[in-house]
Amino acid sequence: MIIFALTFLEYISIFSQTTVAIELHDNSFITINGTTNLLSFKLFQKGEDLINKSFTLTTSQHHNRIYISQNQITIPVSKFNSENKMALRDFLKLIKSNDYPNLIIQLNYLEANQTNDKNNNSNGNASVDITITGITKKFDIPISSKQAGDIYSIDGEKNISIRDFGLTPPVEMMGLIKVSEWIDIHFHFIGKMKVYKSLAMNK
Numbered sequence: 740m741i742i743f744a745l746t747f748l749e750y751i752s753i754f755s756q757t758t759v760a761i762e763l764h765d766n767s768f769i770t771i772n773g774t775t776n777l778l779s780f781k782l783f784q785k786g787e788d789l790i791n792k793s794f795t796l797t798t799s800q801h802h803n804r805i806y807i808s809q810n811q812i813t814i815p816v817s818k819f820n821s822e823n824k825m826a827l828r829d830f831l832k833l834i835k836s837n838d839y840p841n842l843i844i845q846l847n848y849l850e851a852n853q854t855n856d857k858n859n860n861s862n863g864n865a866s867v868d869i870t871i872t873g874i875t876k877k878f879d880i881p882i883s884s885k886q887a888g889d890i891y892s893i894d895g896e897k898n899i900s901i902r903d904f905g906l907t908p909p910v911e912m913m914g915l916i917k918v919s920e921w922i923d924i925h926f927h928f929i930g931k932m933k934v935y936k937s938l939a940m941n942k
Contacts, residue, residue, distance in 0.1 A: 758935040760795045763928060769814065772923040773826070775916050780826035786928075788818040805849040814842040829909055829918070833901070835872050843870040847877075860885050865895065871904040891932050896925040 767786030772779065797808040816836045821827040834842075847866040862883040868875050882895040900920045901908065908918045 757798045758795065759798065760793075760933045760935070761930050762793050762932075763930040767926075767928040767930070769924070769926045771819070771830070772925070773830075774919045774921075776919075777916055780821060780823045782819045782821045782827060782830055784814065784818050784820070788815075803851055805851075807846055807849075810846040812844045812846075814844065816840060816842060829911070833906055833909060839872045843875075844868070845870075849882075869899075871901075872906065874904045876903045889931055889933065891930060893928045894926070896923065898923050 763786055765785065765787040769784045771782040773782075774780070794809065799806050816831060816834060817840060819827065819830070821830075845868040847868065849863055849865050851861065851863040860883065862881070865880045865882050866877065867880060868877050876899075878897055878899065880895045880897045882893060884891060884893045898921055901922060902920050908920045910917050
């Protein structure tokens, strides 16, 4: 949800600090897509299962990078679901969910590729640290946003290798089923946002 800050670019260019209140909608979601040599599978977590849905944060800008006061989100892995229950079970086993019950994402900064266009769309990149099974890796995730009144939607997607986190792709049924090391993480957040501008800068 901290990636909602991408949509504040037009405000932060005028104000050195911006306080933002966000209420996340239940139709937001996070998905993890994977494949085997035989089939594909999808794990998902709905907005209603996320830990924090209402929060306030402060943003600031240095050059074209945006920094956020509350820059860490915790995702409980037990809240993931799937139509493929075997894939879900193997995923939780793979990431050692009993020992590491949460995925942790820390936002380092946001960087804009372009300013909002006439349709109130924006895009950019988020520099994040992702921690799985106690191992942290840095990634740049392309993100895009759309605005309709005070409702904002944010989308981002990244293909990563589980080997980056010291994990070995599982092999099932005596080698008949082999899971790919690559997974695709996609998030879609929708929320209502109220901006409180402060500390105006001289133009």
